[in-house]
Amino acid sequence: MSLPIGFTEHPADLLTAGPGFSLAEQPTNAAPGFSGKKADGADTLAARAPVIAQLQEQLFAESRFGGKKSVLLILQAMDTAGKGGIVGHVVGAVDPQGVKLTTFKAPTDEEKAHDFLWRVRPAAPTPGMFGVFDRSHYEDVLIHRVHGWADAGELERRYEAINEFEAELVAAGTTIVKVMLNVSPEEQLQRLAARLEDPTKYWKYSPTDLDERKFWPEYMEAYQRVFDKTSTGHAPWYVVPADKKWYARMAVQEILIKALGGLNLQWPAGNYDLAKERARLKDAVI
Amino acid sequence: MSLPIGFTEHPADLLTAGPGFSLAEQPTNAAPGFSGKKADGADTLAARAPVIAQLQEQLFAESRFGGKKSVLLILQAMDTAGKGGIVGHVVGAVDPQGVKLTTFKAPTDEEKAHDFLWRVRPAAPTPGMFGVFDRSHYEDVLIHRVHGWADAGELERRYEAINEFEAELVAAGTTIVKVMLNVSPEEQLQRLAARLEDPTKYWKYSPTDLDERKFWPEYMEAYQRVFDKTSTGHAPWYVVPADKKWYARMAVQEILIKALGGLNLQWPAGNYDLAKERARLKDAVI
Numbered sequence A, B: 001m002s003l004p005i006g007f008t009e010h011p012a013d014l015l016t017a018g019p020g021f022s023l024a025e026q027p028t029n030a031a032p033g034f035s036g037k038k039a040d041g042a043d044t045l046a047a048r049a050p051v052i053a054q055l056q057e058q059l060f061a062e063s064r065f066g067g068k069k070s071v072l073l074i075l076q077a078m079d080t081a082g083k084g085g086i087v088g089h090v091v092g093a094v095d096p097q098g099v100k101l102t103t104f105k106a107p108t109d110e111e112k113a114h115d116f117l118w119r120v121r122p123a124a125p126t127p128g129m130f131g132v133f134d135r136s137h138y139e140d141v142l143i144h145r146v147h148g149w150a151d152a153g154e155l156e157r158r159y160e161a162i163n164e165f166e167a168e169l170v171a172a173g174t175t176i177v178k179v180m181l182n183v184s185p186e187e188q189l190q191r192l193a194a195r196l197e198d199p200t201k202y203w204k205y206s207p208t209d210l211d212e213r214k215f216w217p218e219y220m221e222a223y224q225r226v227f228d229k230t231s232t233g234h235a236p237w238y239v240v241p242a243d244k245k246w247y248a249r250m251a252v253q254e255i256l257i258k259a260l261g262g263l264n265l266q267w268p269a270g271n272y273d274l275a276k277e278r279a280r281l282k283d284a285v286i
Helices: A038-063 A083-089 A139-146 A152-171 A185-195 A207-213 A216-230 A245-261 A274-282 B038-063 B083-089 B139-146 B152-171 B185-195 B207-213 B216-230 B245-261 B274-282
Strands: A070-077 A099-103 A130-134 A174-182 A237-241 B070-077 B099-103 B130-134 B174-182 B237-241
Touching: A038 A070, A038 A245, A070 A083, A070 A245, A083 A130, A083 A174, A083 A245, A139 A152, A139 A216, A152 A174, A152 A216, A174 A216, A174 A245, A185 A207, A185 B274, A207 B274, A216 A237, A237 A245, A274 B185, A274 B207, B038 B070, B038 B245, B070 B083, B070 B245, B083 B130, B083 B174, B083 B245, B139 B152, B139 B216, B152 B174, B152 B216, B174 B216, B174 B245, B185 B207, B216 B237, B237 B245
Parallel strands: A070 A130, A070 A174, A099 A130, A174 A237, B070 B130, B070 B174, B099 B130, B174 B237
Antiparallel strands: none
8 A cells, every 4th residue: 555645654554552562652742654744734634535535435335235344443542632633533524424423421320330341332333334432441441540440350351351342343344443642741731721711612621631630640551551451463552643633633544544445345336237227217207 | 694605595594394385386406595606505515614513513512511402404305315415515514523313214123113203212412412314203204105104194193293202302402404305306317327327336226216216296295295294383394406416515504504503502611710720720730
């Protein structure tokens, strides 16, 4: 596959959390593999939007004729890192008909009464769909680890359960792309401050954002553990520098395009006799 | 509210199915209220996309602070009329986070075992959401009437049940916009033929499309009855000429913008002490 314009290396290759990966060593304010500037990034994002849209349409079309493939993008990040921007600007380029977005919030009492994967299973994409998890089952090994809501044994059980769950999805035809948007605490502070200076953004600010922020090092440890335990061959993690929003969007878009492109999607031929239907159409009257 | 560029009258005013409305008298290949051409229509659609996107964001933002408002777009039409294009090009301009799209297909056995509204109620938008029904409970008084799957008495019961259901939604805060895309049988034939000439569109064609087409007059009668019975003050029908796709998209966008604009949406102030939070941010360290 040739590289998209502006790229010297593919972000999917550069940003995978493979064996020995160290979160602490990753840059947040960089644009790995991209030689252009912010404006070039915006151009690339716009130019590649029809590509991801068409790939998704082919995925959807195949499913109408028995295709079992689907895609699941899992987004995790600290507050303000830009999950919403990925949803709006990358996922937003795809026909809404083919998107199944689930935003996972703090679990309800009913959800808490069940195993942590109970609410996640029904949210998995059906064939042809582009599923998106805005937060996910990873909260159960992130915030739960940070605040001690699950002990070490329970966390181990959850990592294993997650790997098994994701392996099941992959076996059923789902391509899983897991993305952690890696923002720096300094950049987060600026973004929170910006929300308090713009009346159209006041609603996005919550005083609890500053409370969670105090646990930054603990969160980074929890993420490192997540990558160690769950960045598998069948469902790898990509850690995307997110201080430059324009880079993060473009990189996630390319990672998704590569994942979809690897599915060898085709336009279905249709399950009817083309010549016969053309003839029927010629004779069609009301 | 001033008219959007290119419009001499607002499509919401021109296209409402009010008392005495006659579907048979409506044009399909017209652009009511719009003085421009196709290219102007595309410009208007693009220019107004950020307007509908912002209104939806405000709707969503209000709901985070107790707002109960939501919007529901109901789309009905003959095959190929362009429902998918409305979803892709009008709804697609809105942040996916705020959209709840439901595509109603032929009911499952479980759904058939319940009242026809059983599967529809849970699909209604929650506060802050822009709900979209691609087909809807109206199939139960359209295809069911055309094929005689419901007798006259049952159809009457359903019209009443629909009006009560929609009145409940409105009372709970939902603004309902019902759109019938009005395509001509001649234009439909061309679009079906085009699908059989383009390998990227084969998958959209089904031989049953031609079978349903034979019932065109019966469908038009069923639609007329729907407008007579269910185009209410609280949930009016708009009948949008759809032979020109560019007009239909633009008109539906403007009808939605007017509906959202009428909700007097505001950016929420936030439920915290602004000065205090700004001070906390200044002292925030990791």
